[in-house]
Amino acid sequence: MRKIKPEDFQRDLLQWYDENKRDLPWRRERDPYKIWVSEIMLQQTQVDTVIPYYQRFMSLFPTVKDLAEADEETVLKAWEGLGYYSRARNLHSAVKEVNNTYGGEVPSSEKDVKSLKGVGPYTAGAILSIAFNIPAPAVDGNVMRVTSRLLAIYDDIAKASSRKIFEETAMELIDKDRPSDFNQALMELGALICTPKNPACLICPVNEHCSARKEGVQDLLPVKSKKKPPKKMKMKVLLVKDENDRVLIERRPDTGLLAKLWQFPNIEAETDDLSDLKRLGESLGLTLEFEKENVQEVKHVFSHVVWEMEVYKGFVKSVHNAELYEESALKQFVATEDINYYPFPVSHQKIIDGALAKGEMYK
């Protein structure tokens, strides 16, 4: 660490943090479980988005035991709209593990913490340092951005192979007396001052230590390779009601995109006519008719795919295969007001909202 004096950097950074840190809900807590939940929610998600979810989640599941004993469906419903739903399922699974094999106490050893589902290198370091005040690197996007500028590190932060460099850097910088505050301070600096675009170098509390600032290359760092654009997928969606004005919904598969969430039956569009939809109806044991006019178009962008959905309003003409129609517990007709009890992804929430606006559903 020739470019910097860690003691001086720590002093200036922590003084700034003590005076300027945000008052966040999880910063009022010392319970490792609550720190843990906050860190999972904060993965790839902004603070302002997380806050209301965190507060609702904590009122629903205030302890390890409460979450461990909850239904997965209830947990997913609490996560509805936050995205990256495997976080919720992995957290639920890991909390059950803590409840069963660690007596409900979040473990504080690196080995045990890292073994928990959904806890990777960053989150393990965050839990160890923030909850237990153990000097451990907690390298997230903020920390890579801040340290890449601070020490003029040009390694590509999008590459997994760079992680080692930044973890070693973080360990050389960390304040061994205040690891919890130090790691949070580094992230806070990245969130408030050392931002991705237009970093506020003029008011930065550690600008005297910063190599990028000295060399005028703060806008060139960090180096981050681009990822490929999402692929488009056109689909037809069924908004079908039965004779009792109930709408057909189904649960998505246990793995993959939006796993275990609910949706309206749909199929990838292969033709421009209604044959795809007819076929989908047949697979459900139903003969369907559609209103060809009154088609709702809904677009939803994921990180890696774009759904362009055509939503067809339909009704059941006949049940040609009662067995298929009755069989699956994963498909069911529910009263529209009861849709609220099922976790839906935002993509299909948009469909519900569109139907509500047209008076085709009610809540």
Place this chain on the structure above:
DNA sequence: TATGCGTGGTA
């Protein structure tokens, strides 16, 4: 190591 996995905010 590269890719799949959500959503909302911002320039």
Place this chain on the structure above:
DNA sequence: TTACCAAGCAT
């Protein structure tokens, strides 16, 4: 509108 970004992990 497009593109990028945000306290990453699993495989």
